[in-house]
Amino acid sequence: MNGTRDDASGASTQERLIEAARELLWERGYVGTSPKAILQRAGAGQGSMYHHFAGKQELALAAVRRTGEELRSATDQLLDGDGSAFSRIEAYLLRERDVLRGCPVGRLTMDPDVIADEDLRAPVDETISYVEERLAAIVQEGVDSGEFSARLVPAEIAAAMVATVQGGYVLARASGATESFDGAVRGLLALLRS
Amino acid sequence: MNGTRDDASGASTQERLIEAARELLWERGYVGTSPKAILQRAGAGQGSMYHHFAGKQELALAAVRRTGEELRSATDQLLDGDGSAFSRIEAYLLRERDVLRGCPVGRLTMDPDVIADEDLRAPVDETISYVEERLAAIVQEGVDSGEFSARLVPAEIAAAMVATVQGGYVLARASGATESFDGAVRGLLALLRS
DNA sequence: GTCTATATGGTGATAGAC
DNA sequence: GTCTATCACCATATAGAC
Numbered sequence: 001m002n003g004t005r006d007d008a009s010g011a012s013t014q015e016r017l018i019e020a021a022r023e024l025l026w027e028r029g030y031v032g033t034s035p036k037a038i039l040q041r042a043g044a045g046q047g048s049m050y051h052h053f054a055g056k057q058e059l060a061l062a063a064v065r066r067t068g069e070e071l072r073s074a075t076d077q078l079l080d081g082d083g084s085a086f087s088r089i090e091a092y093l094l095r096e097r098d099v100l101r102g103c104p105v106g107r108l109t110m111d112p113d114v115i116a117d118e119d120l121r122a123p124v125d126e127t128i129s130y131v132e133e134r135l136a137a138i139v140q141e142g143v144d145s146g147e148f149s150a151r152l153v154p155a156e157i158a159a160a161m162v163a164t165v166q167g168g169y170v171l172a173r174a175s176g177a178t179e180s181f182d183g184a185v186r187g188l189l190a191l192l193r194s
Numbered sequence: 195m196n197g198t199r200d201d202a203s204g205a206s207t208q209e210r211l212i213e214a215a216r217e218l219l220w221e222r223g224y225v226g227t228s229p230k231a232i233l234q235r236a237g238a239g240q241g242s243m244y245h246h247f248a249g250k251q252e253l254a255l256a257a258v259r260r261t262g263e264e265l266r267s268a269t270d271q272l273l274d275g276d277g278s279a280f281s282r283i284e285a286y287l288l289r290e291r292d293v294l295r296g297c298p299v300g301r302l303t304m305d306p307d308v309i310a311d312e313d314l315r316a317p318v319d320e321t322i323s324y325v326e327e328r329l330a331a332i333v334q335e336g337v338d339s340g341e342f343s344a345r346l347v348p349a350e351i352a353a354a355m356v357a358t359v360q361g362g363y364v365l366a367r368a369s370g371a372t373e374s375f376d377g378a379v380r381g382l383l384a385l386l387r388s
Numbered sequence: 389g390t391c392t393a394t395a396t397g398g399t400g401a402t403a404g405a406c
Numbered sequence: 407g408t409c410t411a412t413c414a415c416c417a418t419a420t421a422g423a424c
Contacts, residue, residue, distance in 0.1 A: 029223075029225065029304065029305075029306070031226040032225040032307070036416075036418085045392075046391075046419090047389085048389070050420080052389090055419070056417090102303075106361075106368070109296075109367040110301045111223075112223070113226070121368070125369050128364070128368045132374070151388065152381075153380070155377060156377045156381030156384065157381045158381075159381055160358055160377075160381035160382045160385070162361065163357065163358045163374075163375075164358055165361065166361030167357030167358055167361030167362070167364070168361070170304075171353060173303040174300070174303045175322070176319070183347075183349060183354075184350070184353035184354045184356070184357035186347070186350045187352075187354035188354045188385075190345065190347065191351070191388075194345065194346070207408080228399060228400080229399075229400060240408095241409060242408055244400095245407060245408070246407090249400070
């Protein structure tokens with residue numbers, strides 16, 4: 001059994017296929033990623049993928065699920081802890097990001113074949129909803145403690161935060177530079193402070 | 195000469211090709227759109243497109259430029275006029291949108307072949323920058339008139355506004371519903387008011 | 389489990405008749 | 407200007423040997 005191998009170089013073929021698919025889905029999306037490209041990046045032969053997965057969709061599903069899990073877990077690390085509501089939100093917004101690569105989960109929402117496939121869309125939806133809900137709970141804490149105005153609706157503020165990040169990627173990729181992403185985040189933080 | 199024909203049904207073949215390309219680029223992006231699909235939607239034969247355009251890229255370029263022009267012009271209509279800064283910004287944010295279809299310009303930033311092609315990216319960048327700059331000027335007006343806090347940096351607030359809209363599309367398409375788009379916009383407006 | 393054929397249809401473009 | 411071949415190559419998947 002090799003199911004326990006976990007490092008990159010000595011990983012099983014199945015593992016390398018999932019990792020190659022994750023990279024390509026991030027770079028090129030679902031429509032822009034061919035099984036051939038995945039196999040080449042994974043260093044596997046044609047038939048290898050169809051032994052482990054029924055096809056492109058099933059492999060992509062495994063890849064998207066894992067990426068979603070990773071993102072939720074990274075979000076937990078940023079939002080857990082006992083700082084003020086503002087400081088935890090700031091940590092989320094100012095988190096180091098590969099801005100010009102975009103969000104590996106959010107970018108999939110622009111992929112027509114992902115949105116058309118309930119199974120592929122589900123992990124995307126779950127991940128984004130999870131982040132929204134965690135942020136909303138922290139905003140609620142801030143409202144309860146008097147840190148934020150009681151007029152704010154936590155779910156709406158949380159949606160604005162996630163949208164600012166997701167849209168920040170759009171601005172940055174349009175201009176080819178990270179400034180507008182950083183600007184959008186600073187603008188939102190300024191509004192939160194005022 | 196038929197270059198002056200302008201309506202949909204009686205439009206020239208070249209015109210129908212551009213319109214078909216605009217629709218498909220919106221729905222499926224550049225990578226997801228084939229010349230064949232464009233020709234079928236335009237009701238044109240294979241060779242027709244290569245008479246008017248050098249290839250897929252050149253046709254897409256004409257389509258993206260036109261979509262960008264339309265979006266800038268629609269933005270002008272919303273932001274021109276003499277209401278308060280807040281009311282004009284509100285008009286922009288609350289504008290009627292086909293939320294689940296996403297932004298016909300912003301969605302192209304997630305297309306690897308658009309971002310890799312300077313000519314295709316240029317009209318995307320120009321359009322998004324234009325909207326940001328127009329909004330920033332209005333925020334500046336609001337700061338000057340005392341409507342907004344002088345601590346706000348207009349370019350950052352404008353970036354947060356455009357990002358909220360662009361990211362709102364991501365939230366909506368992830369969930370398959372428009373609520374989170376509306377929530378994000380309402381959240382941003384609440385922060386602007388407070 | 390992995391490999392090398394092989395198959396069917398799509399992609400992006402060209403050639404040349406009408 | 408538009409059409410119908412035609413092309414070389416890619417996308418996605420299957421078959422079957424090893």
